[in-house]
Amino acid sequence: MAINQELDKRVYVKEIKESFNLKQITGNEESLLRWAIAPDINRPGLELSGYDEPTELKRVVVIGNKEYGYIQTLSEEEQRDRFGFLTDSYTPCIIVTAGLKTPKLLEEIANAKNFPVFEYSDKTYILTAELTAFLSEKLAHTESIHGEMLNIYGIGILVVGESGIGKSELALDLIKRGHVLIADDVVEYAKIHNQIICRAPEELKQMLEVRGLGILDITLMFGAQCYLEYSNLDFIIKLVSKEDYKNNNNNRLEPTEKTTDFFGITKTVLEIPLTEGKTMAPIIEASVINYILKKRGIDTNERFKQNIRELILKKNRGN
Numbered sequence: 001m002a003i004n005q006e007l008d009k010r011v012y013v014k015e016i017k018e019s020f021n022l023k024q025i026t027g028n029e030e031s032l033l034r035w036a037i038a039p040d041i042n043r044p045g046l047e048l049s050g051y052d053e054p055t056e057l058k059r060v061v062v063i064g065n066k067e068y069g070y071i072q073t074l075s076e077e078e079q080r081d082r083f084g085f086l087t088d089s090y091t092p093c094i095i096v097t098a099g100l101k102t103p104k105l106l107e108e109i110a111n112a113k114n115f116p117v118f119e120y121s122d123k124t125y126i127l128t129a130e131l132t133a134f135l136s137e138k139l140a141h142t143e144s145i146h147g148e149m150l151n152i153y154g155i156g157i158l159v160v161g162e163s164g165i166g167k168s169e170l171a172l173d174l175i176k177r178g179h180v181l182i183a184d185d186v187v188e189y190a191k192i193h194n195q196i197i198c199r200a201p202e203e204l205k206q207m208l209e210v211r212g213l214g215i216l217d218i219t220l221m222f223g224a225q226c227y228l229e230y231s232n233l234d235f236i237i238k239l240v241s242k243e244d245y246k247n248n249n250n251n252r253l254e255p256t257e258k259t260t261d262f263f264g265i266t267k268t269v270l271e272i273p274l275t276e277g278k279t280m281a282p283i284i285e286a287s288v289i290n291y292i293l294k295k296r297g298i299d300t301n302e303r304f305k306q307n308i309r310e311l312i313l314k315k316n317r318g319n
Contacts (some may be wrong), residue, residue: 010035011138013093013116016060019134020120020127022095025102027116034116036060036092039136041128043067048074048082058090060131064097064124071103079105087115095131097124133193140190140197141263149182149198149231150174152288156198156231158187159284161239165274168210170239173281175208175226181218182231184208189233191263199230235291236260236269237284245273 014032017024042059048070063071071079083106086094093116096102102117110117120127147160148171159167168184175181183200184207190197200207206227208216219227245256256271270287274280290300 009139009141010037011135015138016093016131016134017116017118020131022118022120025096025117025119026107026110027093027114031114031116034092036135037139039139040132041135043128044086045070047086050078050082052085058088058092060092060135061086061094062097062124062128062131063094063100065100068096068098068100068103076105079103080109083109087113091115093118095120095127097122097127136192137190137197140192142188142190144186144188144201146185147187148184149187149200149233151180151182151228151231152285153179153292155288155291156182156234157284157288158198158233158236159239160236164211165239165241166280167239168208170280170284172208172210172216173279174284175218175222177281177285178226180226180228180231181206181208182228189262191265194265196233196262196265196267197230198233205229233262233267236267237287238269238271239274239280240271242273242275245271 012032013034013036016022016036017032036059038059040059041062043064044061044067048067071082074082083103087106087110094106094110095118097120099121100119102119106117109115145158145160146163147158148167150157150159150171152174159170161167171181171184182198184204186201186204187198188201189199206217206219208218210216258269258271259266260269261267272280272283272287293300
């Protein structure tokens with residue numbers, strides 16, 4: 001991750017302390033204003049062995065049983081040297097895990113620098129997994145797109161189309177049918193753990209704007225079960241006018257599918273024509289079910305075409 005792209009993204013040590021209920025051993029409130037800009041952690045084997053070359057990004061340092069055992073083999077002079085390097089001005093903080101006690105020399109050096117050291121009572125692998133996920137989410141580069149983000153039958157669907165085409169009205173209809181809203185109008189997305197995660201901006205959470213009605217709080221109207229904070233993006237539905245669809249698709253048996261790129265991850269875009277006077281919700285539901293079937297290796301269109309081919313071959317043999 002390039003520093004110049006992510007300097008505006010940071011996680012303060014205070015957030016880490018509060019989110020993981022860490023016991024603070026050294027440092028005062030001011031020390032908690034340090035921040036992390038790297039979305040992973042550092043198990044400092046190389047640093048403890050004396051390797052002190054500067055790295056591009058300093059990460060949260062986690063000391064578990066293996067590191068703790070190695071520290072016990074170091075002389076006092078070596079410990080002072082290693083702890084001095086680990087507590088430099090660029091390292092966000094150090095967390096001693098697995099219920100271990102902070103080494104006395106580390107505590108002494110950290111207090112002298114007003115550097116934050118914490119203790120965590122649970123196992124190291126639990127903290128490393130949860131902290132890495134926490135930092136990845138907080139520090140992920142985020143972009144936005146106009147559309148409706150919904151979760152339908154457990155599948156994350158982004159509905160896009162021209163302004164005024166009826167996306168919000170469709171979202172309202174789907175919510176009434178028991179499906180779940182993620183975001184209306186502005187959808188924020190980020191790449192986290194090789195998946196695209198979508199959510200609403202903070203000020204627009206739970207809100208849906210419908211022409212003629214204004215802003216609706218859908219949790220007050222339909223209950224908390226109709227809203228989720230975030231969802232994976234599985235595929236995209238693009239609503240188009242009937243005329244545009246006819247111009248772009250000459251084969252009514254072939255769905256109009258394209259692809260688009262989200263941070264290097266390819267997603268399918270399915271074009272669906274709007275027909276005046278007809279509700280689109282059942283068609284959207286059917287497209288999601290069809291997507292699920294395809295993921296299971298069942299392609300109805302291909303089955304139909306194969307059946308036609310077999311009938312033609314059979315007819316030709318009869319002649």
